[in-house]
Amino acid sequence: MDFLAGNLPLILCGLVGFGLLLAEAFMPGFGIAGFLGIVLEAAAIYSAWISHGPVFALIVTVIIIAVISVSVYLSYRSALKGRLSRSDLVLKDEEKAEADSETKSLMAYQNREGVTVTALRPGGTIEIDGVRLNAASGGELVEKGARVRVLGAKGDHVIVRPLKDM
Numbered sequence: 001m002d003f004l005a006g007n008l009p010l011i012l013c014g015l016v017g018f019g020l021l022l023a024e025a026f027m028p029g030f031g032i033a034g035f036l037g038i039v040l041e042a043a044a045i046y047s048a049w050i051s052h053g054p055v056f057a058l059i060v061t062v063i064i065i066a067v068i069s070v071s072v073y074l075s076y077r078s079a080l081k082g083r084l085s086r087s088d089l090v091l092k093d094e095e096k097a098e099a100d101s102e103t104k105s106l107m108a109y110q111n112r113e114g115v116t117v118t119a120l121r122p123g124g125t126i127e128i129d130g131v132r133l134n135a136a137s138g139g140e141l142v143e144k145g146a147r148v149r150v151l152g153a154k155g156d157h158v159i160v161r162p163l164k165d166m
Helices: 002-006 008-025 032-052 054-080 093-109
Strands: 113-116 123-128 131-136 147-154 157-162
Touching: 002 008, 008 032, 008 054, 032 054, 093 147, 093 157, 123 157, 131 147
Parallel strands: 131 157
Antiparallel strands: 113 123, 113 147, 123 131, 147 157
16 A cells, blocks of 8 residues: 555556646547646656666566557557447548549639639639539639639539639
8 A cells, every 4th residue: 555655646646647748638639638748658658767776667667668569559449440439520532532523623624714703812703604612722712703614523512713714
């Protein structure tokens, strides 16, 4: 019991840090949880060094790296095959294929002319033969009612240039 009481900061830092790193694995980007997790893991190693010396700190470091490695492996495996792969956190192949097919269908409008329904700042809406499309200019402002030509497609919108520039 004395060992547990004497090493409570080390144990708490290690467990809370691991929990924060695990939470960070399921959040997009790298944020405060990941940073705090790393800081707490480093504090656990430092606490082990101060309390028991460098050999014990090395053992704690190896244990932390092993636990994090196993959890990363299990998360990766779950993302490919397990429950995580069926969650909304992972983009499905069907959704990727749908996005690709949408871009391909928009490529049918390449080199066609239309009119802006809204001002493009740089995004907005254009109309070609009665069909409204999401559009983006090359970064410049295109006024409402301007004639544009479709240069290509990207994702769910077409890329256009005003006809006066062509």
